[in-house]
Amino acid sequence: MTITKIAGRWGRTVAGLAALCCLALSPTARAEPLPALQPYGQAAHLMVDGRPFLIRGGELGNSSASDLDYLAPHWEAFQALHLNTVLAPVYWELLEPQEGRFDFALVDGLIAQARANDMRLVLLWFGSWKNSMSSYAPVWVKRDTDRFPRARSATGEAQEILSPFSSENLQADRRAFVALMRHLARVDAEARTVIMIQVENEIGMLPDARDHAPAATAAWAEAVPAELIAAVEAAPGAPAHALWRAAGGRTSGDWSAVFGTGKAAEEVFMAWSFACYVEAIASAGKTEYPLPMFVNAALNRPGAEPGGYPSAGPLPHLFEVWKAGAPSIDLLAPDIYFPNFVERISPFRRADNPLFIPEANQAGREEAVADALFAIGRLDAIGFSPFSIESIERPESHLLGKLYARLAGMDQLILAHQGQGTMTGLRPPVSNEGEVDAAAQTVDMGGYRFTFSFIDPWTPRDRQKVETHGGLLIQLAPDEFLVLGTGVTLTFAPASGQGRVGIESAWEGDYVDGVWTPGRLLNGDQTHQGRHVRLPPGEVGVQRVRLYAYD
Ligand code: DGJ
Secondary structure, rough: OOOHHHHHHHHHHHHHHHHHHHOOOOOOOOOOOOOEEEEOOOOOEEEEEOEEEEEEEEOOOOHHHHHHHHHHHHHHHHHHHOOOOOEEOOOOOHHOOOEEEOOOHHHHHHHHHHHHHHOOEEEEEEEEEOOOOOOOHHHHOOOOOOOOOOEEOOOOEEEEOOOOOOHHHHHHHHHHHHHHHHHHHHHHHHOOOOEEEEEEEEEOEOOOOOOOHHHHHHOOOOOOOOHHHHHHHHHOOOHHHHHHOOOOOOEEEEEEEHHHHOHHHHHHHEEEEEHHHHHHHHHHHHHOOOOOOEEEOOOOOOOOOOOOEOOOOOOOOHHHHHHOOOOOOOOEEEEOOOOOOOOOOHHHHOEEEEEEOOEEEEEOOOHHHHHHHHHHHOOOOOOOOOOOOOHHHHHHHOOHHHHHHHHHHHHHHHHHHHOOOOOEEOOOOOOOOOOEEOEEEEEEEEOOOEEEOOOOOOOHHHHHHHHHHHEEEEEOOOOEEEEEEEEEEEEEOOOOOOEEEEEEEEEEEEEEEEEEEEEOOOOHHHHOOOOOOOEEEOOEEEEEEEEEEEE
């Protein structure tokens, strides 16, 4: 029997038990439920302490949480950036340096530092896989390749990648993850400093589309599980469905009979195998402590074939496979390092998949603010988090910190408008080659047509980085709107195309603990004598604007 089957069956049984356990045996005395994802309109909220929570995040560089003394001074910068959540790795090699002997000192120290700084944590389980590889496996795993077999290339070469077809690999990882979750239930169920868990990191198969270890090759010749075929059949429009149809649309058979013999079929096979392995780990972890869990995807390079990129991860073209194989995973998340943010991120926001961006490119990039406004305003993201947050220079004056400061005062307002059709986010799209489409964009809301220009009228064109400009628009009431952003200028017309629209008032201001605190009334030169509302580049502005229609 292959591990695919063991993991798949086992995972489902435990997931069912987990649901029962949570009802019967809450690990906390607190009245508010544990962090959880909850549907809200057309979106979903991450609920923390019973309230919707917007993650103003930053992910640590890979090695920064391995030394508490190294990490300690960085919290000042995280405060200056107005983060409310730090994404931090937990390293299997340090958590279980000897088999069965767990050391929680680093985890506890991390939690203590976060608490002292009034921040939450999302823990990243660097277990069997980190960026495809298994570099974070403990040495007793790494050295014992008989007991803990590696994935192999088509030519039979062992890779520094644990094979997902080994029950020893799975059991070792699962034991450590279960120990971690049990520990968190013990030390954190009251405070809830840890609000979410990433299981593994950027899972993917390299350098071929599938593992060619003997167990993998045996599994490839076995029958495709009926639940996968059913999930693929039920998703017309999904790439896996097209693949299945092209191979004859069979409802039973081995992998090549059901999905074909090409690399795309091999990728589906691997995605299912990875997903079942993750399911076994996540569901077992949730029986100990049922925090929301997600997996993150390394995006595939355009034009590359499976095997030419970390294949079989939780990528949009494999969503049906991952959702069917790993139902205990609450969401599939993108890590985005390509410039075409709008294009690559949008497929991750689906009715069955709330958007969270654990790695939004390297921290410090000026595009982060525009990206965050688009993700949160348009795609109802539950959070945003650039990578290597401790490396950001001049955090006190960084634009990301200015955005996060604004969001800190108005997060409940924004969250209340997610999934309701009363909010949107806009930024100029950028192509994969880095070309910026600076064209103005229009949006209809509340009977008005808003035109967003991303080219600031009062700043010399050669001093503008248009790709860093973006805005978020909310309808607060009939004729009343809030705009948050940087480097955007809005003009107005009736959505019907009949008549004209004027500015009744435009107040700049800020939200302090959710309460609007007005500043200047903007008019005259500041609104171009009533022609536009402008949020200058280089800062993150908020304005409340009242409009009126006239003939
Ligand atoms: C993506 C990975 O998930 C991170 O852990 C880190 O390795 C970054 N790439 C580096 O850019």
